[in-house]
Amino acid sequence: LKYMAKFAEIYPDREFVQTVSAQIPWSHNIAILEKVKDPQQRIWYIEKTAENGWSHNVLIHQIESGLYQRQVLADKVTNFDHRLPSPQSELAVQTMKDPYVFDFIPFREDMLERDIEQALVRDVTKLLLEIGTGFAFLGNQYHMNVGGDDFYIDLLFYNLNLRCYVVIELKTGDFKPEYAGQLNFYLSAVDGILKKEQDNPSIGLLLCKSKNNVVAEYSLKDISKPIGVSEYKITSSLPDDLEKQLPSVEDIQKRIK
Structure with missing residues (x-):
């Protein structure tokens, strides 16, 4: 009542x-x-x-997890409005988040890109929940042969709402301008090899541990393919103040003895 x-x-x-x-x-x-x-x-x-x-x-x-703040209020860095037709550009921007929160991944200080990627794939249901609506997972380290050379995309999706392939590249450090060039190449390959006539232009998403928005915006300015740049967070298991209140492994072992 x-x-x-x-x-x-x-x-x-x-x-x-x-x-x-x-x-x-x-x-x-x-x-x-x-x-x-x-x-x-x-x-x-x-x-x-x-x-x-x-x-x-x-x-x-x-x-x-603050989805409203990450999806609606976030200061998103993309070139979608210049590289995608309307209304796909607006829908693509609405689909993006910043940051993405992968709090289901066990945290380690020395994690490499492959470690994060494998952890995401192990719990693909939670990955799809965080990535958003309409995403179908097609594979990780997705093999592409271009001119006889082998290339491997970190994560490949198809979005049923956007009607396009979505290429995601993971980087464990700060955003660097050359990452946009690499992803631009992958998108050209996907559009040339996988994309069908009825599909919309493929979209790329760079997920970095951190980014300088100004550097990212300049990097995307003259890139030919639609790309967005977002940060991602992997939360360690416990906040510092709570962790200090709990006994350490050594303390527990002493009590058992």
Whole structure:
């Protein structure tokens, strides 16, 4: 009854209740009511829940990972508006996030690109959840033979909403301008070998540990293929303040002895 009273207070508009909030289950409405304070964000999460069919747990994960801030408010670095026709360019920008959060990957300080890639592929269901709606995973280290030379794409997807191939390259360090050139080549190869007449132009996404937005923008300015640059985060298991409160492995071993 308390939740119902709060719901009625927050959403006094009868038409909104009947047409918008009615699209999702009551438990989802309560989760959004409790965890999201901004009215515009509430409407966005309601619409995305209805659009994607998120379960209660997935909805909470999306809210707690700041999906709205990463997908709607993020200062995204792309050349999509110059390299893609409308409305594909707008949809591609909306699909992107910055940063991507791969918090399901066990964190190590010395992780290499291949380690991250393999960890993503091992839990491809969670990878697809984070990458977004409409993505079909086609493979990692996807082999392309160009002029007799072998090349390997880190991650290859097809997006059913965008109707195009999406090439993702992972980099463990800062963004560098030469990464855009490499991805531009991969996109040319995919468009020349895999793309069919009914497909839209392929899109590239560079995922780096960090980036300088100005450097990234200049790097994409004269690139011929549509490319976006985003950061990714791999959270270590526990916050520092909580980790300090827990016993170390050595302490536990001493107690067992």
